Amino acid sequence: MRRTAAGLGLLVAAAAAPLLVRSEYVIGTLTLMCFFAFVGQGWNILGGYAGQFSFGHALFFGIGAYTSSLCFLKAGLTPWVGMWLGAAAAVLVGLVTGHLSFRYGLRGAYFALVMLAVAEIFRVAATNWDYVGGSFGILVPLQGHAPRLFQFGDKRHFYYVILAMLLAVTWGVARLERSRLGYQMIAIRENEAAADALGIDPYRVKLAAMALSAAITALGGAFYAQYFSYVDPTIGFGPGNSIEILLRPIIGGAGTLWGPLLGAVLLGLLGESTRGLVRSYAGLHLMLYGVILMGAVVFLPRGVMGALRSLGGGAGERARA
Amino acid sequence: MSAEVILSSLANGVMLGGLYALVALGLTLIFGVMKVINFAHGSLMMLSMYASFWLATRAGLDPYLSLLVTLPAAFGVGYAIQRAVIAPVLRAPEHNQLLMTLGLALFLDNLALVVFRADPRTLLVAYSQTTVPLGSIRLNLPRLLAFAGALVISGLLWLFLKRTALGRALRASAEERDGAALCGIPVGRVHATAFGIGTACVAAAGAMALPFFYVSPEVGNTFVITAFVVVVLGGLGSFPGALVGGLLVGVVESLGGLYVHGSLAQIGIFGLFVAVLLIRPAGLLGARHA
Numbered sequence: 329m330r331r332t333a334a335g336l337g338l339l340v341a342a343a344a345a346p347l348l349v350r351s352e353y354v355i356g357t358l359t360l361m362c363f364f365a366f367v368g369q370g371w372n373i374l375g376g377y378a379g380q381f382s383f384g385h386a387l388f389f390g391i392g393a394y395t396s397s398l399c400f401l402k403a404g405l406t407p408w409v410g411m412w413l414g415a416a417a418a419v420l421v422g423l424v425t426g427h428l429s430f431r432y433g434l435r436g437a438y439f440a441l442v443m444l445a446v447a448e449i450f451r452v453a454a455t456n457w458d459y460v461g462g463s464f465g466i467l468v469p470l471q472g473h474a475p476r477l478f479q480f481g482d483k484r485h486f487y488y489v490i491l492a493m494l495l496a497v498t499w500g501v502a503r504l505e506r507s508r509l510g511y512q513m514i515a516i517r518e519n520e521a522a523a524d525a526l527g528i529d530p531y532r533v534k535l536a537a538m539a540l541s542a543a544i545t546a547l548g549g550a551f552y553a554q555y556f557s558y559v560d561p562t563i564g565f566g567p568g569n570s571i572e573i574l575l576r577p578i579i580g581g582a583g584t585l586w587g588p589l590l591g592a593v594l595l596g597l598l599g600e601s602t603r604g605l606v607r608s609y610a611g612l613h614l615m616l617y618g619v620i621l622m623g624a625v626v627f628l629p630r631g632v633m634g635a636l637r638s639l640g641g642g643a644g645e646r647a648r649a
Numbered sequence: 650m651s652a653e654v655i656l657s658s659l660a661n662g663v664m665l666g667g668l669y670a671l672v673a674l675g676l677t678l679i680f681g682v683m684k685v686i687n688f689a690h691g692s693l694m695m696l697s698m699y700a701s702f703w704l705a706t707r708a709g710l711d712p713y714l715s716l717l718v719t720l721p722a723a724f725g726v727g728y729a730i731q732r733a734v735i736a737p738v739l740r741a742p743e744h745n746q747l748l749m750t751l752g753l754a755l756f757l758d759n760l761a762l763v764v765f766r767a768d769p770r771t772l773l774v775a776y777s778q779t780t781v782p783l784g785s786i787r788l789n790l791p792r793l794l795a796f797a798g799a800l801v802i803s804g805l806l807w808l809f810l811k812r813t814a815l816g817r818a819l820r821a822s823a824e825e826r827d828g829a830a831l832c833g834i835p836v837g838r839v840h841a842t843a844f845g846i847g848t849a850c851v852a853a854a855g856a857m858a859l860p861f862f863y864v865s866p867e868v869g870n871t872f873v874i875t876a877f878v879v880v881v882l883g884g885l886g887s888f889p890g891a892l893v894g895g896l897l898v899g900v901v902e903s904l905g906g907l908y909v910h911g912s913l914a915q916i917g918i919f920g921l922f923v924a925v926l927l928i929r930p931a932g933l934l935g936a937r938h939a
Contacts, residue, residue: 381744428927436743437686441877442926448874449919456913567870571751578748611762611866618756625749626737 368588370544376583378537379517384443390564392546411550422542451565465560581633666899675850681886691869697852727848791860
């Protein structure tokens with residue numbers, strides 16, 4: 329009950345924020361926080377719940393961004409539909425990659441490297457393929473205020489869109505967490521051999537996690553391309569983007585419902601508080617991310633959520649367990 | 650296409666491959682001894698390239714001579730990094746080790762970005778364009794020197810691992826960490842030494858690449874992703890595997906460049922990488938128990 333009430337309170341506050349604050353800058357920050365929490369939830373399903381550490385989620389992000397932008401640019405298809413085509417394409421690529429990896433029982437660092445390599449293949453291919461814009465990338469043609477084309481004159485509308493997407497996915501992950509599939513994922517993460525012995529099919533469960541994770545991340549990529557009206561091979565498929573995607577759920581707590589949101593808020597606040605410095609020294613915020621990541625590995629090996637749980641705040645969790 | 654073009658492309662591939670092999674040797678040594686994949690490997694190479702670059706432009710030191718300064722420094726830096734950053738996570742879950750070296754890479758790359766800015770720099774030396782005739786083709790001197798240097802360093806490292814007490818301790822710790830510790834081998838110091846040597850290898854590769862390669866804060870990524878391909882191809886932790894894998898990747902990239910334009914040749918390498926990971930994750934020459 330208390331959790332539901334707290335969630336509702338947060339929701340009302342988030343929905344009311346654009347009415348109370350007029351600053352485009354604040355809305356932009358909130359939009360990016362929601363966006364990173366959204367793709368973080370996507371990564372979290374595969375990397376957190378199912379325990380398959382992906383170092384190449386930009387793969388799915390890029391497929392989503394490119395598919396929706398290309399469908400619009402080449403065929404005039406509205407990104408509202410294109411984003412789902414992107415998700416479908418990402419699921420397809422994810423299933424093929426997953427099938428090959430999981431069939432051979434690849435895990436840990438090897439799986440992380442496969443994901444990195446496949447994302448790199450897409451990056452190099454996109455860079456060299458002129459039809460998709462080559463190294464320059466794609467500029468989404470602006471149509472002014474055109475809600476049917478996923479374009480808004482007022483940036484606050486983008487905020488509401490990503491907030492709704494985040495709510496939907498968080499609700500979905502909350503359901504997943506208490507579902508048969510969710511428990512099977514966690515069982516595989518904790519001990520794959522034991523899960524296998526209990527009759528869980530690790531191959532199928534990991535593929536399901538891969539598909540869900542790919543679809544969500546691709547939807548996030550499509551949103552990103554519309555929000556910034558631009559995508560290029562490095563933004564879309566580069567290793568830097570893969571790091572951005574996994575950073576927030578890791579910091580917040582991988583394999584927890586609130587981890588990606590908490591991580592997105594914390595890193596968002598950090599980014600804003602160091603913005604003045606960042607402007608004069610490009611790269612400084614990523615330097616800080618590096619330090620935070622190293623610190624988190626040593627001091628918060630299970631993320632902020634893990635630390636909160638092992639402190640007194642986790643009494644309820646323990647009682648339930 | 651004339652035979653000369655193919656031959657000189659082949660020679661270029663072999664020479665570049667020697668350099669890849671040296672980068673990969675450092676990576677595979679660190680993995681072999683500690684079972685840690687060092688994502689910061691390329692960043693350490695980048696730092697060494699900047700060090701040699703500044704030594705050349707400010708102090709007029711030839712990049713090859715600067716090895717006398719950068720190699721011991723790189724060993725010290727690697728030793729310290731292992732002690733401060735890697736040792737605390739040696740028994741942590743694998744993904745936390747990945748994250749640790751990833752954090753280190755993020756920190757170092759962006760430190761370089763803050764200090765040196767993003768623009769690539771190139772070091773021109775008197776012999777940058779000098780060529781050496783070999784049969785019907787001509788070899789670029791700096792590339793040839795880098796290749797020779799890579800071979801010499803690999804040979805020395807091989808002797809060190811096989812013939813010295815410290816080398817044996819290193820191999821023993823790689824084989825069986827706890828057993829080595831029980832035999833009185835100071836495993837902690839051995840790990841730090843391995844990381845120091847691995848860093849020195851990649852630093853040497855950086856300095857020797859400088860006369861024919863640009864340096865920028867991101868340059869390490871180019872090499873380290875190739876080095877991942879090389880070590881996985883040769884078998885993570887395998888010394889001869891790194892050499893063979895390095896040469897193979899260098900040749901594939903160079904010959905591929907003849908037939909497709911731009912960076913497209915890399916797709917072949919990554920494709921090879923994925924194929925090897927999937928079919929034979931222990932690598933072409935990898936140990937059977939890996």
